[in-house]
Amino acid sequence: MTALREPAVSEALAATDPLRLEVRAFVDEERAAGRFAPIADAWLAGWDEDFSRRLGERGWLGMTLPAEYGGHGRSALERFAVTEELLAAAAPVAAHWIADRQIGPSLLRFGTEEQRRMYLPGIARGEVYFGIGMSEPDSGSDLASVRTKGVRTDGGWLVTGTKVWTSGAHHAHAFFALVRTAPLDTSHRHAGLSQLIVPLDSTGVTIRPIHLLTGEHHFNEVVLDEVFVPDSMVLGEVGQGWHQVTSELAFERSGPERFLSTYPLIAVLVDALAQRADCAGRRELGLLLARLATLRAMSLDVAASLSSGVAQDVPAALVKDLGTRFEGEVVALADSLLDVEPDLDSDDPTRRLLAQAVLHTPGFTIRGGTNEILRGVVARGMGVR
Incomplete structure (x- = not known):
């Protein structure tokens, strides 16, 4: 980089x-x-x-x-x-x-x-507005194992299966669905996948909410029951879904949202520690800010390279892995240094912000691909066996 x-x-x-x-x-x-x-x-x-x-x-x-x-x-x-x-x-x-x-x-x-x-x-x-139709029950980040099927029919495809963790599906107009359009070949698991553009108001689409620990509703389960998708809504080429989705994931994983989800807490921490007479926590915060600067440089590098068309899946996976772990550490430090109890219902914005961050933390290293999967991507990209 x-x-x-x-x-x-x-x-x-x-x-x-x-x-x-x-x-x-x-x-x-x-x-x-x-x-x-x-x-x-x-x-x-x-x-x-x-x-x-x-x-x-x-x-x-x-x-x-x-x-x-x-x-x-x-x-x-x-x-x-x-x-x-x-x-x-x-x-x-x-x-x-x-x-x-x-x-x-x-x-x-x-x-x-x-x-x-x-x-x-x-x-x-x-x-x-769009959603993402990649993950499935029991598949998680292993996208090659998706079981949603597209069966050829006159003028298009009949799509049946279930997608989960679909952010904003209850509001979105459509999503890109990763679908198996050819039988699974266990020796070439990435073959036979295609991307289809599915309007979410189509006949046969059922959207069910998945509520967060906070009670918020952002994620959804999307059930597709023989949903007709015309040939005009095939994205790219049939059978090239894996290549296409890998390119798409570089945009999803490399952006500054992968390390700035908890930035409001960093701002609160800086203000709080500046008002203290002692130096408690300043070293730990300084180390986090140094890492933030490094993550920003890495993300900027990917952003500058994406427009060139050069594959960025490995650098993007690295940004996502390091960035989401960083976000969790920001929350942990804030929880230990701020003299407040997290409370979603509090009138105090700091207590409310801290509670939101604590409850969202478990999802940081899962969404967009689990960190374990991403480390595999990085290792293979570096030739590690």
Whole structure:
């Protein structure tokens, strides 16, 4: 990972400073108007369609998409700057998050012209929302073991199976479903997989809520019972689903959300420790901040490389593994140093924020691929057997 050592990348990053100031001013106005309050894990929990539309109006969604599809033709580093500022402010970005982060780039790379024109302009406006149909019961992060089947029928496919942990499916318009369209070949488990675009209001789709420990409803189980998907909604090529989904996962795993979900707690910790007469906890916080700087550099490097089309699955897996472990350690340090008891129902924002973070922590190292699976990806990428 060397891109950040190149002067051109550093200069490009510095050039995003005016854009960052615009985003900060916008976020300050939104917060002052009472439109949102910081929460832990805002990119997952903060579903606010009006907020997403206001971002779209400012050209801060679909930033790297071409203008012909409603995008703005801006650089990956400019998009990174906007994303980072929104995450640092714990802004409610969940509604557009998946669509803007990975669906848009995947449609641009693998989609047909019809699919691009159907979805990309709405994604850029903050008006079209997507879920991810990868994980399944008893499959977890082993995507090669998916059992959802697509059976050939006249003009398309009949899809039957179950997807779980589908963020935002109860609000989303559609999701990309990873489906087995050919019988499993145990010697080539990644063969025979395809991606289909499934509108979530289709006949045969049932969406069931999966509630978090906090009582919040972000995840879902999506049951597909002979759902008809026309050939026009096949993403890319039939049988190339594994190659496509691996490319998509690089976007999902490498972004700053993998280490900034708990950033509001870091800000609280910095303020709290600055007011103490003793130095307790400052060394531990300093070590965490040093790691944060390293994770940011790694994530930036992947962001700068993704637009080149070079495979980034291994660096992305590394960012996700290290970043989500870091997030858990932030919560643990905050819980040990802040002189408050976590309480979801408290009027004290710090107690409420800490409670949210503590209850969300178990999911950090699971979503987007368990850390055990990701370490396998990294090891194989480095030639370790």
